[in-house]
Amino acid sequence: MWHEVRGLKDEVDFGTPPRDGPPVTLEIDGVMITVPAGSSVMLAATKADRAIPKLCATDMLEAFGSCRVCLVEIEGRNGFPASCTTPVVEGMKVKTRSETLKRLRKGVLGLYLSDFPQSEIPDGWSEFHETLKAEGITSHPYGEAGANHFDAKVDDSNPYFLFDPTKCIVCSRCVRACAEVQGTFAITIDGRGFESKVVASQDQPFLQSECVSCGACVQACPSHALVEKSLFEGEYKNA
Amino acid sequence: MPNPIKPEKSVITTCAYCGVGCGFKAETRGEKIVRMIPWKEGKANHGHSCIKGRFAYDYYNAPDRVLTPLIRSSINDPWKSVSWQEAFDYAASEFKRIQAKFGVKSIGAVSSSRCTNEEIFLTQKLARAVLGNNNIDNCARICHSPTQFGLTNTIGAGAASQHFDSILQADVIMVVGANPTEGHPVFGSMMKRRIREGAKLIVIDPRKTETVESAHCKADVHLAIRPGTNVAILDSIAHVIVREKLYNEAFVRARCEVKEFENWMALVGDDKYAPELIGPIANVDPADIRKVARMYAGGPNSTIYYGLGVTEHSQGSTGVMCLGNLGLSCGMLGREGVGVNPLRGQGNVQGGSCLGSWPHVFSGYRFVTDYATRSSFEAEWGVTLDAEPGLRLPNMLDAAVAGSFKGMYIMGEDPVQSDPNQHHVIAAMKSMECVVLHDLFLNETSKYAHVFFPGSSSLEKDGTFTNAERRVSRVRKVIEPLAGLQDWEITVKFMNAMGYNVSYSNPGEVLDEIARLSPNYSGMSFALIDRIGSAQWPCNVDAPEGTEVLHREKFPRANGLGTFMLTEYVPTSERTSDRYPFLLTTGRILTQYNVGTQTRRTPNSLWHPEDLLEINEQDAVACGVRDGDWVKMSSKFGQIELRARISERVNPGIVYTTFHHAKSKANAVTSDLSDWATNCPEYKVTAVDVVRINAPTEDASLDAERLEPAE
Numbered sequence: 001m002w003h004e005v006r007g008l009k010d011e012v013d014f015g016t017p018p019r020d021g022p023p024v025t026l027e028i029d030g031v032m033i034t035v036p037a038g039s040s041v042m043l044a045a046t047k048a049d050r051a052i053p054k055l056c057a058t059d060m061l062e063a064f065g066s067c068r069v070c071l072v073e074i075e076g077r078n079g080f081p082a083s084c085t086t087p088v089v090e091g092m093k094v095k096t097r098s099e100t101l102k103r104l105r106k107g108v109l110g111l112y113l114s115d116f117p118q119s120e121i122p123d124g125w126s127e128f129h130e131t132l133k134a135e136g137i138t139s140h141p142y143g144e145a146g147a148n149h150f151d152a153k154v155d156d157s158n159p160y161f162l163f164d165p166t167k168c169i170v171c172s173r174c175v176r177a178c179a180e181v182q183g184t185f186a187i188t189i190d191g192r193g194f195e196s197k198v199v200a201s202q203d204q205p206f207l208q209s210e211c212v213s214c215g216a217c218v219q220a221c222p223s224h225a226l227v228e229k230s231l232f233e234g235e236y237k238n239a
Numbered sequence: 240m241p242n243p244i245k246p247e248k249s250v251i252t253t254c255a256y257c258g259v260g261c262g263f264k265a266e267t268r269g270e271k272i273v274r275m276i277p278w279k280e281g282k283a284n285h286g287h288s289c290i291k292g293r294f295a296y297d298y299y300n301a302p303d304r305v306l307t308p309l310i311r312s313s314i315n316d317p318w319k320s321v322s323w324q325e326a327f328d329y330a331a332s333e334f335k336r337i338q339a340k341f342g343v344k345s346i347g348a349v350s351s352s353r354c355t356n357e358e359i360f361l362t363q364k365l366a367r368a369v370l371g372n373n374n375i376d377n378c379a380r381i382c383h384s385p386t387q388f389g390l391t392n393t394i395g396a397g398a399a400s401q402h403f404d405s406i407l408q409a410d411v412i413m414v415v416g417a418n419p420t421e422g423h424p425v426f427g428s429m430m431k432r433r434i435r436e437g438a439k440l441i442v443i444d445p446r447k448t449e450t451v452e453s454a455h456c457k458a459d460v461h462l463a464i465r466p467g468t469n470v471a472i473l474d475s476i477a478h479v480i481v482r483e484k485l486y487n488e489a490f491v492r493a494r495c496e497v498k499e500f501e502n503w504m505a506l507v508g509d510d511k512y513a514p515e516l517i518g519p520i521a522n523v524d525p526a527d528i529r530k531v532a533r534m535y536a537g538g539p540n541s542t543i544y545y546g547l548g549v550t551e552h553s554q555g556s557t558g559v560m561c562l563g564n565l566g567l568s569c570g571m572l573g574r575e576g577v578g579v580n581p582l583r584g585q586g587n588v589q590g591g592s593c594l595g596s597w598p599h600v601f602s603g604y605r606f607v608t609d610y611a612t613r614s615s616f617e618a619e620w621g622v623t624l625d626a627e628p629g630l631r632l633p634n635m636l637d638a639a640v641a642g643s644f645k646g647m648y649i650m651g652e653d654p655v656q657s658d659p660n661q662h663h664v665i666a667a668m669k670s671m672e673c674v675v676l677h678d679l680f681l682n683e684t685s686k687y688a689h690v691f692f693p694g695s696s697s698l699e700k701d702g703t704f705t706n707a708e709r710r711v712s713r714v715r716k717v718i719e720p721l722a723g724l725q726d727w728e729i730t731v732k733f734m735n736a737m738g739y740n741v742s743y744s745n746p747g748e749v750l751d752e753i754a755r756l757s758p759n760y761s762g763m764s765f766a767l768i769d770r771i772g773s774a775q776w777p778c779n780v781d782a783p784e785g786t787e788v789l790h791r792e793k794f795p796r797a798n799g800l801g802t803f804m805l806t807e808y809v810p811t812s813e814r815t816s817d818r819y820p821f822l823l824t825t826g827r828i829l830t831q832y833n834v835g836t837q838t839r840r841t842p843n844s845l846w847h848p849e850d851l852l853e854i855n856e857q858d859a860v861a862c863g864v865r866d867g868d869w870v871k872m873s874s875k876f877g878q879i880e881l882r883a884r885i886s887e888r889v890n891p892g893i894v895y896t897t898f899h900h901a902k903s904k905a906n907a908v909t910s911d912l913s914d915w916a917t918n919c920p921e922y923k924v925t926a927v928d929v930v931r932i933n934a935p936t937e938d939a940s941l942d943a944e945r946l947e948p949a950e
Contacts (some may be wrong), residue, residue, distance in 0.1 A: 002404045002407045002408075005285035005286075005404065005407075005429075006282075006285070006404065008279040008280065008285055008286055009279065009280060010264075010278060010279050010280045060279070060285075060286055060287075120240070120241065120242050123242055124242045125242070125245050126242075154240055159294075159842030159845055160290075160293075160294040160842065161294075162240070164240040166240070167240070180432070181286075181287050181428065182287070182428050183427075183428050183431035183432060183435070183453070183454070183455070183456065184453070184454060185454040185455065210454075212289070212424070212829055213290040213293075213294060213830075213846075214287070214288060214289050214290060214293065214424065214428070215277070215288050215289075215290070215293035215294065216287060216288070219276065219277065219286075219288075224242065224243060227240075227243050228243070228273075228274050228294075230273050230274055230297075231243035231244055231245075231246070231273055231274060232241070232243055232244065233244060
């Protein structure tokens with residue numbers, strides 16, 4: 001009933017909300033782990049100390065399955081299911097690391113990297129930066145000439161946080177935090193495909209939107225696209 | 240954009256704003272707070288936050304923060320900066336002089352719900368053990384004292400029966416006179432989460448609040464009652480429950496005093512409370528009253544959350560009793576998903592309420608007249624204590640005007656702005672010879688103070704807060720106190736200057752003393768809270784890690800049974816007339832907090848730069864008022880000027896404003912009536928007139944300039 005909120009831990013991100021169903025035992029990379037039914041493979045892997053890289057998943061939000069970084073191999077199943085949207089099943093055998101998975105993740109992360117401001121890669125410390133580091137992704141094969149979002153304008157209308165769309169990976173964590181955690185539904189994804197972008201209300205500056213500045217989206221953002229102004233020196237201090 | 244700079248350290252602490260009491264990780268770089276991140280393991284907030292706790296913390300660093308003690312011999316003199324010792328000595332000598340001349344009882348103390356439990360406990364210890372009388376009160380007097388009285392007399396404990404998470408198992412949520420999405424936003428989000436899962440929502444409130452309708456959250460029934468008719472409407476709901484036999488007889492027989500239940504049935508079952516008669520009085524559709532009664536009684540799990548819209552009335556205590564009666568009659572107490580729960584306005588109202596900051600009771604609501612209780616305190620404190628209850632804050636002010644009350648120690652309160660009938664409060668302040676104010680900033684009250692102790696913000700001290708669900712959480716020092724001393728140290732040093740010898744090496748020792756002297760807190764300690772994060776009282780040998788849901792087996796009354804109070808509806812004498820045709824009611828907004836001392840010093844004012852008068856279009860047309868016009872609002876008690884906003888949130892005949900800004904002085908117009916049982920002021924109903932004016936008078940704009948934050 002309330003495990004989703006009560007089971008959260010400060011220093012761990014299980015990737016998907018904790019559940020409280022009856023115990024289910026499965027095998028992850030040879031490690032046996034028992035978790036409540038309804039848990040995701042991603043949560044089980046985190047508990048088995050085999051954390052799976054992820055971008056669009058975080059344990060305060062329901063699984064979404066959009067970033068395709070958390071793919072795994074499951075014995076007896078075709079393809080490479082996303083571990084965040086795959087519930088655990090008794091006796092399931094999961095492989096979180098393999099040469100194929102490594103290649104797939106590298107391909108996906110390289111695409112994200114190719115549309116991220118390159119100058120902001122070296123000293124970043126967001127989840128996105130940490131994931132790139134952990135997977136050893138330092139470059140991508142797509143060159144500099146392709147389409148990108150580098151010219152998108154920063155929205156610094158809110159006195160407390162800013163939105164830098166150039167760093168947005170459109171994982172929808174902010175959209176879902178606003179809906180699921182705060183319940184205000186002020187943020188959405190506008191457009192389709194490469195045109196997709198995060199907008200507040202009717203594509204308004206945050207300050208003029210229905211946003212209530214609860215900070216849930218900022219906390220949920222994995223790439224510092226939404227970030228507290230107080231973390232910057234200088235112009236954004238007490239803006 | 241460059242990358243943000245990573246914080247260096249973090250400390251887990253508790254937000255000091257509203258009664259939700261969210262856990263936060265305060266992150267610092269050097270001696271500067273750079274971010275507040277909601278703590279995922281915080282049991283009140285589970286990693287969520289609102290604009291106030293998350294972002295509006297910079298008030299601690301405001302340029303007008305007072306950093307040195309101030310004294311002056313007359314309120315007409317300028318302030319003089321002095322050392323801490325000089326300030327303690329001066330205040331102590333003045334208090335001693337006054338007591339020698341006017342008697343021991345000519346001085347009192349007031350504590351605040353923004354203080355920690357330890358500070359509140361020390362302040363009442365100062366009054367009782369050092370000043371030698373029981374003239375100690377706290378600001379819960381003006382908000383939730385009827386909760387204490389009304390719930391104790393029905394279900395036996397003047398506190399929330401549940402923990403917040405309980406709402407996730409509720410099927411019917413009834414919100415009475417509260418607006419959680421604005422006033423208690425993090426709890427409001429949890430409530431909305433449950434409503435999206437299918438729980439039904441009933442809202443009883445004169446105003447169509449944000450809680451009534453928002454994205455994916457709409458009240459099934461909204462009773463937009465006429466202000467002042469709470470008791471009538473709740474009795475009418477009870478009437479339907481009785482007449483249609485919707486009550487839970489098995490529960491009543493097993494858990495309640497049956498005789499009292501029958502008396503109550505006879506009262507509310509009377510024809511005069513039929514929805515068809517009460518509907519027109521309260522201005523709601525009788526069918527909706529019946530619908531609410533059936534929905535609430537039908538549950539299966541129905542829960543009540545209420546706020547100051549219930550308590551701040553001349554029948555505030557009766558209104559709370561109505562809610563207690565409802566919970567008992569339908570068996571909606573003693574398990575998950577049900578309950579009767581006050582939503583506390585300030586961070587530590589529950590702590591302020593249960594730690595003995597009252598003129599008649601010690602911590603744990605035990606009477607000062609009781610010999611055994613008093614003896615236990617005398618033994619611990621080593622002094623003889625006064626057996627006679629002291630003065631309540633309104634009585635202290637009355638006595639000051641009458642000339643018998645001459646000095647006051649006010650910790651973290653601004654009575655001139657926040658208490659009703661401002662003119663009377665000012666007269667009282669002016670007639671005192673020594674007012675000692677302990678606060679962060681000079682405020683409306685400091686104009687009449689003689690000594691100012693510069694306090695520490697909650698980010699600069701250690702202690703505990705007790706939130707609206709009885710949860711005791713740690714406040715931890717994130718940065719060093721800017722004025723040099725933590726608040727608890729200031730009170731202790733003042734006690735020492737008054738000649739009372741006591742010392743504590745840290746506030747954990749004060750909590751230990753609280754635990755020794757207060758049954759509900761007997762298991763509390765810094766060590767316990769550090770180990771399990773937080774604990775809800777009662778916390779004792781039977782419940783070593785605290786108690787989430789009260790009343791599971793029995794009610795904390797002598798015979799263990801819940802009881803029913805007779806709740807006859809008596810209309811308030813404050814009513815509209817030809818001269819004052821509108822009813823004014825007041826409330827809060829998300830971005831500002833109370834009288835705004837903290838939030839007005841942050842960019843939160845971008846969202847709410849001024850208090851506005853909400854008025855229905857129909858009334859506005861009749862008064863010739865357009866959206867944005869300046870209006871003068873007057874009542875029998877005073878008048879204020881503010882701008883009007885035409886709004887569908889209020890019905891014709893009702894006007895509404897917030898009380899966050901000193902310049903609009905909303906409490907200058909509110910009535911001087913108060914709750915019959917507890918003196919809690921009737922802020923929520925005042926007959927007023929509204930007249931359009933061309934521009935604010937010079938006085939109002941001058942005030943505005945002086946009091947607005949320097950940004």
